[in-house]
Ligand SMILES: Nc1ncnc2c1ncn2[C@@H]1O[C@H](COP(=O)(O)OP(=O)(O)O)[C@@H](O)[C@H]1O
């Protein structure tokens with residue numbers, strides 16, 4: 032019990048005094064996950080939208096594959112990326128293993144299906160709702176897509192936020208491909224795992240609070256978005 | 266604009282839900298499509314508007330297809346609201362045409378006034394009441410001053426006052442030169458509005474007549490039974 036109290040108190044001070052390690056690790060986490068978010072969104076938002084409005088032969092298969100990819104265990108993603116990026120792997124020449132870039136690659140693979148899937152569902156719903164009107168007004172393909180993207184903007188942002196939430200809290204894959212190297216690839220989740228293992232609860236708890244705060248912020252944003260959706264503000 | 270269906274058939278999952286229909290619409294001011302549930306009224310309207318594909322037969326218009334569609338408007342049975350403000354909903358069909366902003370603004374405000382939503386321009390359209398949505402959908406359809414306006418049960422689930430307001434708007438549009446084709450379940454409304462009647466049964470045009478003659482005494486037994494309120498299956 033004393034350990035926990037002492038840990039909490041120390042964690043509190045680490046945060047209040049903006050401890051150098053804590054700040055560095057937090058910033059790296061944000062850098063990695065935000066980069067992954069940008070890349071994944073660039074792929075997943077257009078792809079999910081396209082999947083929702085475009086009828087083609089293997090659409091059902093594509094959706095099934097997407098859902099299956101969403102269930103990929105991060106550790107396995109880590110293993111695969113590791114094999115691809117390792118010296119003897121096909122992309123070994125780039126020397127990306129144990130760099131933040133490798134972690135970004137792994138996170139992109141983990142969150143792209145999630146963002147695409149949420150986007151697909153929301154846009155499919157919107158398209159079903161709008162379909163007859165947009166056809167009746169003889170909109171061009173471009174006008175349809177612009178209308179759906181604009182009126183679905185909150186859903187798209189929600190999908191992106193969900194992806195970010197998953198990325199920032201993920202540990203299995205980035206541990207494998209990043210290696211949790213101090214001052215290089217150590218991020219919130221891997222640092223917590225390490226410090227807990229070492230018994231340094233102060234730093235682990237401090238990082239934990241930061242992580243919780245980030246996750247909470249993301250959820251509050253998602254919630255706020257759905258409220259503005261219902262009330263039609265913004 | 267004249268619309269002509271020849272041997273038009275619509276099939277769904279192998280089942281024929283409309284046709285074969287031969288129908289020529291041109292001069293009538295207000296054509297009311299009547300018939301029991303499932304007779305094919307909605308399908309017929311959608312076919313005429315070109316949003317429902319024919320399985321066989323054809324639809325001929327007196328204008329090129331693309332132009333014709335721009336000059337038609339359709340009010341769906343359950344109004345489709347864009348997830349935007351009332352103002353943005355009204356502006357949308359004009360924005361698609363690239364109309365100049367000041368003209369859009371002026372027309373939007375004019376129509377909001379006409380449907381009693383002048384004070385609600387900034388409200389979120391999906392949160393309007395059923396009657397307000399229906400009126401908004403109608404105004405959004407009329408804002409392009411269409412040649413032809415299709416309406417699918419525009420007053421279903423509306424109270425007397427909203428129904429009267431909508432009928433007034435429709436009569437007015439018709440006087441300004443819009444040809445109206447609508448379905449209704451409300452025989453009172455059909456009597457008040459129709460200049461001609463198309464009576465559908467089992468996906469076919471069972472009877473077509475001038476409104477006065479039809480309501481005085483329809484030619485077919487089925488239409489007589491329908492007007493009496495008997496259940497026809
Ligand atoms: N998407 C569909 N799939 C299968 N059957 C349909 C579909 N839409 C309509 N139908 C059938 O077609 C017939 C005509 O429908 P509809 O045009 O909506 O009739 P109405 O508007 O006169 O009630 C009905 O029997 C209906 O069940």
Ligand SMILES: [Mg+2]
Nearest residue numbers: 306307308417
């Ligand atoms: Mg119907």
